[in-house]
Structure formats: structure tokens, C-alpha cells
Amino acid sequence: MDEINxxxxxxxxxxxxxxxxxxxxxxxxxxxxxxxxVSDFDAQxxxxxxxxxKKARTASRNKRRKLTKQAMKDRDEERIKLEESAKEMxxxxxxxxxxxxxxxxxxxxxxxxxxxxxxxxxxxxxxKAEDICTKPIKANNRAFKKLPxxxxxxxxxxxxxxxxxxxxxxxxxxxxxxxxTMERRQRVERLLQTLMDYSTAVTGIKLNASQYRQVxxxxxxxxxxxxxxxxxxxxxHGSMEKDKTLVAYAPKSDKRSIQTYERCIRDLPAVAQLYxxxxxxxxxxGGQQIDSFATDNKIPSFSAVTLDGSDGERPFCNSLTITRDxxxxxxxxxxxxVGIAFGLWxxxxxxxxGRHQTFVMDPSIDHEAIKGGAFLNTSYGVGVEFERxxxxxxxxxxxxxxxxxxxxxxxxxxxTRFGTSVQLTEKGTLAVNKFWSRGGDPDLAVTPxxxxxxxxxxxxxxxxxxxxxxxxxxxxxxxxxxxxxxxPTQRFSYERSTNYDxxxxxxxxxxxxxxxxxxxxxxxxxxxxVRARGIINAxxxxxxxxxxxxxxxxxxxxxxxxxxxxxxxxxxxPRKMSLLDSSxxxxxxxxxxxxxxxxx
Numbered sequence: 001m002d003e004i005n006x007x008x009x010x011x012x013x014x015x016x017x018x019x020x021x022x023x024x025x026x027x028x029x030x031x032x033x034x035x036x037x038v039s040d041f042d043a044q045x046x047x048x049x050x051x052x053x054k055k056a057r058t059a060s061r062n063k064r065r066k067l068t069k070q071a072m073k074d075r076d077e078e079r080i081k082l083e084e085s086a087k088e089m090x091x092x093x094x095x096x097x098x099x100x101x102x103x104x105x106x107x108x109x110x111x112x113x114x115x116x117x118x119x120x121x122x123x124x125x126x127x128k129a130e131d132i133c134t135k136p137i138k139a140n141n142r143a144f145k146k147l148p149x150x151x152x153x154x155x156x157x158x159x160x161x162x163x164x165x166x167x168x169x170x171x172x173x174x175x176x177x178x179x180x181t182m183e184r185r186q187r188v189e190r191l192l193q194t195l196m197d198y199s200t201a202v203t204g205i206k207l208n209a210s211q212y213r214q215v216x217x218x219x220x221x222x223x224x225x226x227x228x229x230x231x232x233x234x235x236x237h238g239s240m241e242k243d244k245t246l247v248a249y250a251p252k253s254d255k256r257s258i259q260t261y262e263r264c265i266r267d268l269p270a271v272a273q274l275y276x277x278x279x280x281x282x283x284x285x286g287g288q289q290i291d292s293f294a295t296d297n298k299i300p301s302f303s304a305v306t307l308d309g310s311d312g313e314r315p316f317c318n319s320l321t322i323t324r325d326x327x328x329x330x331x332x333x334x335x336x337x338v339g340i341a342f343g344l345w346x347x348x349x350x351x352x353x354g355r356h357q358t359f360v361m362d363p364s365i366d367h368e369a370i371k372g373g374a375f376l377n378t379s380y381g382v383g384v385e386f387e388r389x390x391x392x393x394x395x396x397x398x399x400x401x402x403x404x405x406x407x408x409x410x411x412x413x414x415x416t417r418f419g420t421s422v423q424l425t426e427k428g429t430l431a432v433n434k435f436w437s438r439g440g441d442p443d444l445a446v447t448p449x450x451x452x453x454x455x456x457x458x459x460x461x462x463x464x465x466x467x468x469x470x471x472x473x474x475x476x477x478x479x480x481x482x483x484x485x486x487x488p489t490q491r492f493s494y495e496r497s498t499n500y501d502x503x504x505x506x507x508x509x510x511x512x513x514x515x516x517x518x519x520x521x522x523x524x525x526x527x528x529x530v531r532a533r534g535i536i537n538a539x540x541x542x543x544x545x546x547x548x549x550x551x552x553x554x555x556x557x558x559x560x561x562x563x564x565x566x567x568x569x570x571x572x573x574p575r576k577m578s579l580l581d582s583s584x585x586x587x588x589x590x591x592x593x594x595x596x597x598x599x600x
Contacts, residue, residue: 091115095113095115098113099111099112102157102159103157106281108156108157108173109156110154110155110157111156111158111159112154112156112157112158112159113159114150114158114159114161114382115160115162115163116162116163116169116381116382117162117163117164117380118164118379118380119380119381122147122148122378122380122381123331123379125143125144125146125147126144126147126331126376126378127331128143129141129143129144130330130331135226135228135408136228136328136329136330136405136407136408137407137408138409139372139374139385139407140372147381148381149376149381149382149383150380150381150383151374151383151384151385151388152172152174152382152383152384152385153174153384153385153386153387153388154174155175156173156174157172157173158171158172158173158174159171160377160380162380168283168285168286168396169377169379169380169398169401169402170377170382170395170396170398170402171282171394171395171396171397172384172393172394172395173278173281173282173393173394173395174389174390174391174392174394175391175392175393176390177361177363177391177392178363178391179391187274188274189361190267191267191270191271191274192348192392192418193359193360193361194264194267194268194270194271195264195271195322195418196348196358196360196418197260197263197264197358197359198232198234198260198261198264198322199230199232199322199324199418200257200260200356200357200358200359201251201252201258201260201261201264202232202233202234202249202250202251202252202257202261203232203250203252204230204231205231205321228326228327228328228329228408229323229325229326229327229328230323230324230325230327231321231322231327232322232323233249233319233320233322234249234268234302234303234319234320234321235248235249235300235302235317235318235320235428236248236300236304236318236319236428236431236432237249237318237319237425237427237431238427238428238434239446243443243444244444244445244446245431245434245435245438245444245445246431246432246434246435246444246445246446247445247446248305248446248447248448248451249451250446250451250455251451251452251455253455253458253459255456255459256356258452258455258456261448261451261455262452265303265305265449265452268302268303269301269303269312271303271320272301272302272313272316272317272422274344275316275317275320275344275422276316278342278344278394279340279342279396279422282342282394282396283340283342283396286340286342286396289338289340290316290317290338291314291315291316293337293338293424294315294316294317294424295314295315297315297429297432297433298315298432299315299316299317299318299424299428299432300313300315300318300432301313301315301316301318302316302317302318302319302422303316305447305448305449306447307435307440307442307445307447308440308594310594317422317423317424318424318425318428318429318432319422319423319424319428320420321420321421322419322420323406323418323419323420324416324417324419325416326370326373326408326409326410326411326416326417327373327406327419328373328405328406328407328408328409329405329406330405331376331378331403331404331405332404332405333399333400333401333402333403333404334399334400334423334425335400335425335426335427336400336423336424336425336426337424337425337426337428337429338400338423338424339398339400339401340396340399340423340424341396341397341398341399341423342394342395342396342421342422343395343419343420343421343422344392344393344394344395344418344419344420345375345384345386345389345392345395345417345418345419346361346367346391346392346393346417346418347365347369347370347415347416347417347418348360348361348362348415348416348417348418349361349362349414350413350414350415351414359418365415366390367386367387367390367393367417368387368388369411369415370387370409370410370411370415370416370417371387371409371410371411372387372407372408372409372410373386373387373407373408373409373417374386374387374406374407375395375404375405375406375407375419376404376405376406376407377397377403377404378402378403378405379401379403380402386417399421406419507535507550508531508532509535510529510530510535511527511528511529512528512530513526513528540558541558541560543557544556544557544558563589568592572592573592573593573594574594577594578591578592578594579591579592579593
């Protein structure tokens with residue numbers, strides 16, 4: 001660096017000497033001019049020879065003046081170049097210092113820092129290429145290749161800042177799987193497997209605005225084209241279902257999908273933590289901004305299975321999207337409540353089992369197996385060239401502020417690239433706010449557990465048998481919890497007779513009688529058998545009565561007790577706290593328990 005500075009200073013000194021010489025020449029020209037004026041005045045009646053000398057002297061003077069001006073111009077240009085060079089050197093030194101500081105803070109072995117101006121010409125050039133192609137373009141598009149794109153693909157941490165505002169606008173972290181610690185790799189692969197399995201259990205999102213080409217110059221006009229790839233959603237969104245305000249994404253209707261969905265939602269809290277950790281490590285301020293907004297507005301995380309906080313999930317992004325199958329879209333801005341988006345990308349192997357496809361992480365498959373599909377930020381002319389990346393790619397972008405999108409890709413049937421993003425969506429947060437403004441009534445929402453219950457209920461024949469009136473006792477509340485708010489259409493009263501198989505010592509069903517008033521059942525008032533492969537004794541204080549039917553010498557195991565349940569305002573018990581006192585002065589038990597935003 002000292003040698004560079006010495007060279008720079010010598011050039012400045014040389015410039016100053018040259019400047020002095022030029023000024024001396026300019027003064028000589030001026031003096032010549034004055035002398036010439038006097039001679040011309042004195043020799044105005046001189047002969048032709050004097051006139052010729054005058055013309056020659058004038059021509060010579062004009063020539064020297066022209067050369068002097070050009071020399072001064074050249075010197076000024078040289079000075080500007082030297083100043084720009086010095087400025088670039090200072091900037092390079094500053095960026096190098098910043099890079100070392102970030103590397104020390106993050107522990108990353110490779111960090112690159114870039115300053116980029118918001119580039120309207122680049123965006124216009126890209127839109128022209130899109131208009132000609134009329135579909136999401138590929139990286140080998142002839143018009144696109146002429147645009148000066150900053151491509152990111154090397155392992156490490158890459159940070160892009162706005163050169164004018166100094167804001168952090170784009171971040172990329174590339175982690176080869178074989179460079180991770182064994183513990184991190186196992187955790188990452190297990191959670192990515194959860195997302196891949198989840199994508200096979202839910203129906204794809206059919207209406208995604210980014211896959212419709214916008215008529216440039218008219219933000220309200222779009223042209224419907226072929227959609228590339230598939231997109232899936234997890235989390236909470238507004239509802240089109242009757243009498244519902246906020247709902248979770250639903251599984252497909254087959255048993256296999258419902259069971260996969262149920263298994264995956266148990267692992268979503270760990271998935272949410274993976275995204276939270278990734279965002280906070282790359283952009284702590286952005287992660288804190290999302291946490292603050294979600295907490296202040298009671299926005300449930302996409303991983304939450306309840307809305308009252310009883311599952312312990314912290315507020316976070318309400319939406320997680322998953323893409324695969326050569327997904328591509330047009331350049332667009334997201335309709336988000338908070339302009340911070342974060343996502344993960346990886347490559348996977350696809351296999352088929354009959355009609356069902358499965359995806360797994362395979363060490364032999366990486367991004368190079370999928371041609372194209374770069375993620376592009378056209379507001380700044382920066383892109384992630386996935387085809388040259390390795391392992392797990394994490395990306396932060398300003399979804400609400402900058403144009404971005406995924407270019408077209410091509411892959412074999414046996415491989416695919418997964419892309420994901422977590423966001424606080426505008427419509428999702430509006431639905432959440434609407435839910436809370438209506439008192440947070442659970443009847444206005446459908447949770448993931450209720451999705452599972454409803455799905456299984458539609459596949460299973462269920463007989464709900466009551467001893468007394470159907471809406472009395474346990475059924476009024478427990479039916480909604482167990483069956484997701486769907487009341488069975490057939491109800492029977494309970495008869496004290498059972499179908500008992502003495503050879504195996506097991507209950508195989510019950511004899512029931514349809515006694516509902518107005519029933520048109522052919523078996524009304526006539527007992528008939530209801531058989532089942534499994535029977536659950538969930539009769540509470542009546543458990544001993546039922547067990548005595550099987551064994552008359554059964555000893556009581558549920559001693560009767562009585563108590564009072566009352567509902568109090570929610571400030572008696574915070575949302576995440578309950579209280580139990582089992583040693584009161586009068587020998588009874590008292591408890592407070594948060595329930596449906598109240599305190600019973």
C-alpha cells in the first residue's frame with residue numbers, strides 16, 4: 001500500500017510541475033499579445049513585409065494559445081483521474097476494513113462486500129427482454145446477457161449495500177454441506193426433509209401474482225401465461241371458508257397426505273428456528289424488526305398450531321412458501337407488511353412410489369444438476385447463479401422494495417431445486433388483525449390440528465353415542481375439539497348392553513338404539529350392533545360404570561368429586577401462565593388456567 005501511495009504522490013508532484021510550465025507559457029502568450037498590439041499600432045503604415053510578420057506572429061500566438069488550452073485540459077483530466085484513483089483506493093481500503101470486521105463478527109472465513117447503485121437502466125433492459133420473450137427468461141437470453149450483472153456463487157458470505165444510502169439491500173450465504181459440522185449438517189438435512197415431505201402433503205398454490213406477466217407501464221394490468229413449477233404454503237392466511245377469518249393451509253384429502261401433514265407440523269417449530277437463526281446471523285436488525293412487529297401485533301408464526309400462544313411458539317413470519325419443479329416467475333415486488341424476506345435453496349433427488357413422489361437429500365446431487373434458475377435482484381443488477389453454487393444457499397432481500405424473481409431452469413425428472421421464503425404478508429397480517437379485532441374467537445379460525453381432525457373424520461366412519469341428550473355433558477365442547485367443529489349427522493342414545501366376545505376377552509362393539517324424535521331410521525326403537533376395531537373409554541366420571549359392565553367385581557378407580565368452574569377476565573391469568581394450589585386451607589384444589597383468551 002505504501003508503494004501505491006508513493007506512486008500516487010509522485011504523479012501529483014509531476015502534475016503540479018507541469019501546471020507551472022503551462023502557466024508560464026500562457027503568460028508568455030499574453031505578453032506577446034500586448035507587444036503585438038503595440039507593434040501593430042506603431043507599424044500600421046508599414047510595408048507588406050511587416051504585415052506578413054504580423055500575420056505569422058498572430059498565427060503563432062493562436063497556435064500556442066490553442067496548445068496551451070489543450071495542455072491545461074489534459075492536465076485537468078489527469079488531475080480528475082488521479083483524484084478518482086485516490087478515491088477508489090480509499091474506498092477499497094474502507095471496504096477491506098469493513099470486510100475484515102464483518103468476518104470477525106460472523107466467524108465467516110470468506111466475506112465479500114459490494115456497493116451498488118440502484119440501477120433503473122438495468123431494470124428497463126431486463127423488462128424489455130421479458131416483453132420480447134413474454135415469459136420468465138433464462139440466463140442465456142441474448143438481450144439479458146448484454147446487461148452488466150454481478151453474479152454471486154462462491155462459498156461464503158456476500159453482502160450488498162446501496163452506494164447512495166448505505167442500506168443493506170441484499171445478502172447471500174453459500175454453505176457446502178460437506179463443510180458444515182456434523183451436528184449442523186444433520187440438523188439442516190432433517191429440517192429440510194420436513195419441508196420436502198410437507199410439499200407432498202399439501203395442494204399447490206394456484207394463484208400467485210408473480211407468475212403472471214405484468215404489462216410494464218401499467219401496474220394494474222397482467223397477462224396470464226403458463227405457470228412454471230409449483231408453489232406450496234405453510235402457516236396462516238385469510239379465509240374464503242364460510243364464517244372463518246383465519247385458517248391454516250390444509251393437507252390433501254388422502255390418508256397418507258394427512259398423516260404426513262400431521263407429522264410435519266410437529267417439526268415446524270424447529271424449522272422456524274432454523275430460519276430465525278439464519279436471518280439473525282445475516283441481518284440482525286431485520287430479524288429484530290420482524291420479531292418486534294410480530295410480537296406487537298400478535299402475529300402467529302407459520303409453525304404455530306394454536307393462536308392463543310399455548311403451544312409456546314414465538315410470533316414470527318406468518319407465511320412460509322416452498323417451490324420446486326423448475327419454479328420460475330417474473331420480476332416483481334412482494335405485497336408484504338414488512339419489507340424483509342429470507343429464504344433457503346437446495347437441490348434434492350426425486351423418486352416415485354406408485355403415484356406418490358418423495359424427495360431426499362443425496363450427496364451426489366447438487367445445484368449443478370439443475371440448469372439455470374438464478375435468483376435475480378434487478379433493482380441492483382445482482383444475481384445468485386445457483387448452477388455454480390454448492391449446498392445450502394441462504395438469501396436475504398427486500399421483497400417489498402426491490403424487484404426480484406427466479407429465472408427459468410431445466411432439470412431431469414430425478415432432480416429438483418427447492419426454494420423457500422418466510423415473510424410477513426400483507427393479507428395474512430390483515431386476517432390476523434381481523435381475527436383479534438373480533439375477540440379472538442376460536443370458532444373464527446381453523447388450526448392445523450383441526451385440519452387433521454376434519455380430514456381423518458372424512459375418511460373414518462365415526463359413531464358418537466350418548467347416554468342422554470346429544471348436546472348434554474361431554475359432547476357440547478369435546479365434539480368440536482375432537483372433530484374439528486364438524487358434528488356427526490347420525491346420533492344414537494346409549495343402551496346398557498354390549499357385544500362382548502368372551503373367547504378373546506375384548507369388546508368388539510355395542511348395542512345401540514336410535515331414539516331421536518322424528519328419526520326416519522329403519523332401526524328406530526330396535527337395538528342394533530355397532531362394531532369397531534377399537535373402543536376408547538373416554539367416559540370420565542362414568543368410567544367405572546362402564547368397566548363394571550365388563551367385570552361386575554371391578555373396583556372403583558375414579559372416586560367421585562364435585563367442583564365449580566367459572567370463567568373470569570383474562571387478566572387473572574397471563575396467556576402463558578397457569579396456577580395450581582392443591583393444599584388450600586379447606587382441603588380442596590383451586591386452579592387458574594388460560595383458556596380461549598379467558599381464565600376459567
